[in-house]
Amino acid sequence: MTGVQSIMLAAGGTGGHLFPAFALAEELKRRGVEVDLMTDMRGDRYGSGFPARNVYQVPSATLAARAPADIMKTAATLARGTRAAFKILGTVKPSAVIGFGGYPTYPPLMAARLRGIPTAIHEQNAVLGRANKLLARGVTAIATSFERTKFLEGKVAEKAVLTGNPVRQAVIDAAARRYEGPTSDGVIRILVFGGSQGARFFSDTVPLALFALPDQIRKRLRVVQQAREEDLERVNEAYSEASISAEVAPFFADLPARMAAAHLVIGRAGASTVAELTVIGRPSILVPLPHALDNDQLNNARRLAEAGGGWCFEQRGLSPERIADELQKLLEAPVALATAAKAAKTAGRPDAVRNLADFTLALAGKKYSSGG
Incomplete structure (x- = not known):
């Protein structure tokens, strides 16, 4: 005591x-x-x-x-x-x-x-x-x-x-899992979430971006995506039409474990998200919430990008085609993902x-x- x-x-x-x-x-x-x-x-x-x-x-x-x-x-x-x-x-x-x-x-x-x-x-x-x-x-x-x-x-x-x-302790537990990048012919696990309330922007753009990837990448994708209740049906339909294996839900109680299982995370840049990414040590593409009064998410994302732990893209002008281009570069160069995972882990507390x-x-x- x-x-x-x-x-x-x-x-x-x-x-x-x-x-x-x-x-x-x-x-x-x-x-x-x-x-x-x-x-x-x-x-x-x-x-x-x-x-x-x-x-x-x-x-x-x-x-x-x-x-x-x-x-x-x-x-x-x-x-x-x-x-x-x-x-x-x-x-x-x-x-x-x-x-x-x-x-x-x-x-x-x-x-x-x-x-x-x-x-x-x-x-x-x-x-x-x-x-x-x-x-x-x-x-x-x-x-x-x-x-x-x-x-x-x-x-x-x-x-x-x-x-x-x-x-949280669940994050500390998930951090024990070592990062292993995707192999040349193995599955590619991508986690997409927009913070605790989801993000319509990701529902609008990420399925289209993944659909635009080359067949040899797209068929290996295993996607977990958080989406709002009202967006679930259309996001599921988009993945079905693209023949992409996806699990879509409004909330994942085991998000830290899913983060640890991912080869790449796509998300917002809230403080808890950045803290969890760095403690677990996972590479990420961060799209800060726009129009925030203090630009807090933009500052968070830039700090992580400066440390080499991820990539920061502002939402303004970020099209599905641009996301697809960036994803293809990363998924065809798994060394870059592993390097970012290591840098993220180094930045964690x-x-x-x-x-x-x-x-x-x-x-x-x-x-x-x-x-x-």
């Missing part, structure tokens, strides 16, 4: 925020520390079975527009959430509150500050998110996933500690969850000092 009473985690409703919080909760429980989760009214949408003693839901809202009426409405909801969180923290009395980004973390972290409870935020991306920007100045400490985090500057940067982005747990317990035990 650590002597720490309990830790309250706060995470937004997306997988990118929820999964690293999940990983930290697993590690803290292994160390005998009780964990609670505070999130918004969406709760655990992904059915992850979050390893918390209790899950508390408090009102929250995202500032989506700058009109005065929208700002006032969002502020009122966040104020209600802060009051609710203040009451919950008074009952639970955690030793620290750790936020993982997204506006649902704002009420619990503000309430913790009002109660004098040590606080920290964890930034998964290479860019400081909007909610974390608002909270950064007032928290006790900041944990980062990249050596350089855009918008983390000045006095605020002095509170930052590099921990990496923690991944499998110790991130231990680092973040150490950071959390030091904060909770009031042993943390800025820059420490």
Whole structure:
């Protein structure tokens, strides 16, 4: 036992925020520390079975527009959430509150500050998110996933500690599988997914791109693709017409294992995706989500590409023909895939969850000092 009473985690409703919080909760429980989760009214949408003693839901809202009426409405909801969180923290009395980004973390972290409870935020991306920007100045400490985090500057940067982005135990287990590139006449396993909610762009383009490949490559393909419910039928039909063996579903509970089995991954560039790709060590073609306010996915993908662990292509102007050309080059040169897999693995931080747990317990035990 650590002597720490309990830790309250706060995470937004997306997988990118929820999964690293999940990983930290697993590690803290292994160390005998009780964990609670505070999130918004969406709760655990992904059915992850979050390893918390209790899950508390408090009102929250995202500032989506700058009109005065929208700002006032969002502020009122966040104020209600802060009051609710203040009451919950008074009952639970955690030793620290750790936020993982997204506006649902704002009420619990503000309430913790009002109660004098040590606080920290964890930034998964290479860019400081909007909610974390608002909270950064007032928290006790900041944990980062990249050596350089855009918008983390000045006095605020002095509170930052590099921990990496923690991944779940299922990812650590999958990382034990060694990468073996496709043989000259063997099957080629391609995994396609667009983050926790799927991506219509991949449903529109990837089947057409794979259909455009030469016969000698296409007949060897074994595709696993995540697609939205409303896209399942047409994606399956496209693969059937192309005579490509494919498994298409809206969600794969065993995604880390499927990632480990893949010769090549095609996906978005969310923080959790990049963290899992690098810990497992798999080559990837990343197409960052366009129109993001902070370009966080573009920055994530570029960092991985700079390390040699994958290829970054912006969605604008990316046609099925272009994807087919790039795929053909890679699939005809498996050495390039193996080299990228090795570089991705080198960039991974499998110790991130231990680092973040150490950071959390030091904060909770009031042993943390800025820059420490």
